Amino acid sequence: MRADNQSLLGGPPxxxxxxxxxxxxxxxxxxxxxxxxxxxxxxxxxxxxxxxxRLDTQLHSPMYFFLSHLSFLDLCYTTTTVPQMLVNLGSSRKTISYGGCTVQYAVFHWLGCTECIVLAAMALDRYVAICEPLRYALIMHRPLCKQLMAMAWLSGFGNSLVQVVLTVQLPFCGRQVLDNFFCEVPAMIKLSCANTTVNDATLAVLVAFFVLVPLGLILLSYGFIARAVLRIQSSKARHKAVGTCSSHLAVVSLFYLPAIYMYLQPPASYSQEQGKFISLFYSIITPTLNPFIYTLRNKDVKGALRKLLTKLWQLCR
Known part of the structure; x- marks a missing residue:
């Protein structure tokens, strides 16, 4: 594919x-x-x-309120990237427009940072449920949950806005070949023909903040949870407490480990080959596994799903 004159001059391709x-x-x-x-x-x-x-009244609690937001985030994650990847894999012309690319990495970073805070809010919910069970309804009231989610979505949007403003100013000279499955800020910075020190530093600082601060809060919450669980005398109650946290811990591990490897490494050591497959992992594998992690280990969700499927079956008959 030949580069157009605008690309050769360093403008947007x-x-x-x-x-x-x-x-x-x-x-x-x-x-x-x-x-x-x-x-x-x-x-x-x-x-x-x-x-x-939303439909089962037994699941109208803060835990499932946060879980529904997490599921919506995962839906948006996959829809932002996977359809374009499928089109490109099934076509000989593997391209994406400059505008489409910008929208893709803007939405992707918005959702990623939002999910970091949602996972921290879910850890807070588990901390209060296990460490302050008698005050749970008083602390985790509906307005607070809505405020936490509003903060998560707005903070993620703010981070994405900063990244987009900085990235769209980068010149891309010559033939625009992005060695990835979809558009992502680190790959875009790597592709630019200009000095990207400001972009690298801003990306590192903002991602470190949005990844490490929520992760620190999650680890702190689980530190208090572990101490509280060890004090529980009943093995049945202890097993139940661990069961309510294990699904969330699995989701946190699937989300944070690839993100830390991807974004919190020095720019000089960034590998396109490793980066694109890690991006593929947390853009499709993690959102696919999350629902199964929560349903397979959660009796309430499995029961609600059975009731929903039974109602749908009765309506279709």
Whole structure:
């Protein structure tokens, strides 16, 4: 693909070429099938959790209020990236427009930072439920939950806005080949032909803040939870307390470990080859696994799903 004159002068290009697995064309069909199946499962699983959290009165609690927001985030995550990846994997012309690319990394970073705070809010909910059970309803009241979610969405949007403003000012000279499956800020910075010190520093500081501060709060909450669980005399009560936290801990690990590896490494050591597959992991695998992690270990959610499916079956008969 030839570069246009605007690109040669360092202006915004018309299209980006997304290489994906161009070096391994034999991977395209298996990857297409994996992505398609994962996307369908992610959509069905997360929509099911949102529906049962809203429709079943037994799940009208802060825990499931936060879980429904997490599922909505995962829905948006996959929809932002996977359809474009499927189109490119099934086509010989693997491109995305400059505007589409900008929207993709803007929404992706918005959702990512929002999810960091949502996971911290869920850890706070588990802390209050286990360490302050008698005051749970008083502390985790509905207005506070809504305020926490509003803060999460607005903070994520603010971070995304800063990243977009800085990234759209970068010149991209010559042939615009993005060695990734979708547009992401680190890959965009790597592609620019200008000095990106300010972009690298801003990205590092903001991501460190949005990743490490919520992660620190999560670890602190679970430190208090662990101490409280060890003091519980009844093994049944202890097992129940651990069970309510294990799903959340699994989701936190799936989300934070790739994000830390991806964003909190020095720019000089950033590897496009490793980065794009890690991006693929937390953009599709994590949102696909989250609903199953919560449903397989949660009797309330499984019961609500059974009731929902029974009602749907009766309506279809």
């Amino acid at each position: 018309r299209d980006f070429i997304l290489l994906g697995v161009s070096g391994r064309p034999w991977l395209e069909l298996p990857l297409f099938l994996v992505l398609l199946v994962s996307y369908i499962l992610a959509m069905l699983g997360n929509i099911a959790i949102i529906l049962v959290s």
